[in-house]
Amino acid sequence: MVDNIDKDIIVYLSQDIEVTKDIYEDLSKKFNISEENLIKRLKRLNESGYLKRIAPVMIHQKSGYNSNAMVVWDISKDNLKKFIDIIKGINNISHVYERRTDEKWPYNLYTMIHGRNKEEVENIINYLLQKIEVKDFKVLYTIKEWKKTSPNLSKLIKK
Known part of the structure; x- marks a missing residue:
């Protein structure tokens, strides 16, 4: 209760x-x-x-992390666990999601990579590419952040 x-x-x-x-x-x-x-x-x-x-x-913008990219990866099922284990050891990666694929969008793993600048983000991507075979990937740099707030629970929770 x-x-x-x-x-x-x-x-x-x-x-x-x-x-x-x-x-x-x-x-x-x-x-x-x-x-x-x-x-x-x-x-x-x-x-x-x-x-x-x-x-x-962490509010990354206030900490000097000004470059952010969602990187979508097409990773074979055989390499997925190994790739995720590598990602877990990288502090600059804040989110990792596995998603269903589609004929038009074959990317099954999504990561959010943060860096102080674009070069740092690209260095992380290159490091990952050297560690494991990747079928394909795309780098989607953040242009504008639209929403980053939590709901106001005080209005939702009734006493």
Whole structure:
């Protein structure tokens, strides 16, 4: 059962929050509960599907990462796991998705690569191309970011 404190925690975590030395201690004080109680609540919310994860979201533009590209790859099924394992070790890649293909669009793997400049993005792509056989790929550079916000859960969650 989700109570009002759980709802307040969910709403609070869905917004921009300050980076602190001990987020759990700070949150427990904010909600006037023990840190142990907070952690139990977070685990329960996660296990019940109300909370997927707690993770920082970096605003790459403010950190100097000004070049971004969605790279779509046509990777054989035989090479897919190996390729994904390589990608997991590259910090500049923030998203990796496997998708169904189509006759007109054969790309089954999508990655979002961030770099301080276009050359850094291209270096990562070239590194990946040297590591594994790729049938085909396309680099789609970001021109404009249209939406990068979370929903306002305070309006959606009723107490």
